[in-house]
Amino acid sequence: MITTLGGVRGAGKRVDVQMGCGGLTSCRSGHSRYGHGVKRPLFIGSEIYRGSPYGGWHPLRVPRVSTVMDLSRALGWLPAQAYVPSPRAKPDTLTVWHTPDYVAALHAAEVAQQVGDAVKARHALGTPSNPVFPEMYRRPATAAGGSLLASELLAKGGIVYHPAGGTHHGMPDRAGGFCYLNDPVLAILSLRRNGARRIAYVDIDAHHPDGVEVAFGDDTDVLMVSVHEDELWPRTGPTGVTGQRSIINLAVPRGLHDDDMALIQDQVILPNVTGFKPDAIVLQCGADGVEEDPQAHLSLSNQAHWAIVQSVMGLAPRLLVLGGGGYNPWSVGRLWTGVWGILNGFAIPDRVNPGSETILRSLRFDGNPSMAAQLSDHSDTRSNRLGL
Numbered sequence: 001m002i003t004t005l006g007g008v009r010g011a012g013k014r015v016d017v018q019m020g021c022g023g024l025t026s027c028r029s030g031h032s033r034y035g036h037g038v039k040r041p042l043f044i045g046s047e048i049y050r051g052s053p054y055g056g057w058h059p060l061r062v063p064r065v066s067t068v069m070d071l072s073r074a075l076g077w078l079p080a081q082a083y084v085p086s087p088r089a090k091p092d093t094l095t096v097w098h099t100p101d102y103v104a105a106l107h108a109a110e111v112a113q114q115v116g117d118a119v120k121a122r123h124a125l126g127t128p129s130n131p132v133f134p135e136m137y138r139r140p141a142t143a144a145g146g147s148l149l150a151s152e153l154l155a156k157g158g159i160v161y162h163p164a165g166g167t168h169h170g171m172p173d174r175a176g177g178f179c180y181l182n183d184p185v186l187a188i189l190s191l192r193r194n195g196a197r198r199i200a201y202v203d204i205d206a207h208h209p210d211g212v213e214v215a216f217g218d219d220t221d222v223l224m225v226s227v228h229e230d231e232l233w234p235r236t237g238p239t240g241v242t243g244q245r246s247i248i249n250l251a252v253p254r255g256l257h258d259d260d261m262a263l264i265q266d267q268v269i270l271p272n273v274t275g276f277k278p279d280a281i282v283l284q285c286g287a288d289g290v291e292e293d294p295q296a297h298l299s300l301s302n303q304a305h306w307a308i309v310q311s312v313m314g315l316a317p318r319l320l321v322l323g324g325g326g327y328n329p330w331s332v333g334r335l336w337t338g339v340w341g342i343l344n345g346f347a348i349p350d351r352v353n354p355g356s357e358t359i360l361r362s363l364r365f366d367g368n369p370s371m372a373a374q375l376s377d378h379s380d381t382r383s384n385r386l387g388l
């Protein structure tokens with residue numbers, strides 16, 4: 001299995017991922033609607049993700065974005081002209097949503113490499129899930145900077161992939177679930193500043209995007225559609241339509257598989273996004289819903305995620321695809337590399353090339369055996385599955 005990009009297929013159907021437009025009478029991804037071939041998709045990345053683990057036991061100690069960069073290059077999918085280095089967001093660009101006190105506390109915590117009890121209580125910094133680590137400001141500020149840059153690059157339309165983004169639990173004045181800043185919120189606000197009025201945010205991470213809902217719950221120009229595991233941390237987002245009828249949550253049971261997700265795609269995601277007539281789509285493509293992920297209990301395959309990526313292409317002139325959760329290094333690396341392939345119309349190979357195989361074989365993962373004990377600030381067993 002390590003030699004494929006496909007991963008577990010779940011119990012569901014396979015979808016056609018040979019999605020180049022040639023030979024089809026009409027482009028399934030809808031490229032022609034917004035100028036097929038006018039712009040190539042751009043990939044925003046950074047070397048900071050290669051060496052900034054959250055800590056020795058933390059689920060985010062595994063490499064993720066760097067694996068996607070390495071695999072994409074090994075496959076010949078990431079030429080220099082498609083790669084954009086992520087800038088680090090300046091503090092005043094973060095305070096359009098985060099509070100100045102919180103941004104200052106986050107920066108100070110990185111400098112001091114410790115936090116006091118008051119900061120820990122007020123801002124949820126220095127907790128087991130949001131620990132102090134050497135790059136605890138620079139890394140999320142780089143992810144925020146990437147999403148802000150993406151929104152600017154999309155001012156005139158196009159597709160941008162930013163797998164380091166998707167930190168959807170961050171709150172205005174506190175960290176949450178491994179998320180210090182909320183780059184999806186910052187991206188949506190920036191898209192608005194750059195010409196998009198109506199924005200559809202689709203989130204297929206296993207966890208509910210509580211921070212995004214807090215930001216846009218009463219905003220009729222933002223449609224949020226979230227599919228997440230029921231009763232998983234943060235346990236928000238019960239199934240229903242709320243806000244000004246623009247927040248759609250679908251809390252799904254454990255074991256959700258590809259057939260279920262195909263139904264959700266066709267009957268919930270696509271009709272609502274299409275009917276909303278968005279100027280931009282932001283797709284949070286968290287990889288923790290796949291079968292092998294240690295933090296959730298869904299049984300999706302890569303195919304389900306890739307099908308959703310493909311299905312939203314062409315539904316708006318701007319598409320920003322973000323990452324999110326994903327804690328099995330082989331799963332997240334392959335899934336998100338495949339997302340980049342789908343966005344470019346590349347055929348997903350049945351077997352990766354030797355260079356890619358070497359990258360995959362070099363990854364190490366020993367599970368999360370001690371996490372429940374480490375997360376002693378949460379009481380029940382499900383709380384050992386926190387985050388993104």
Ligand SMILES: [Zn+2]
Nearest residue numbers: 205207325388
């Ligand atoms: Zn998640």
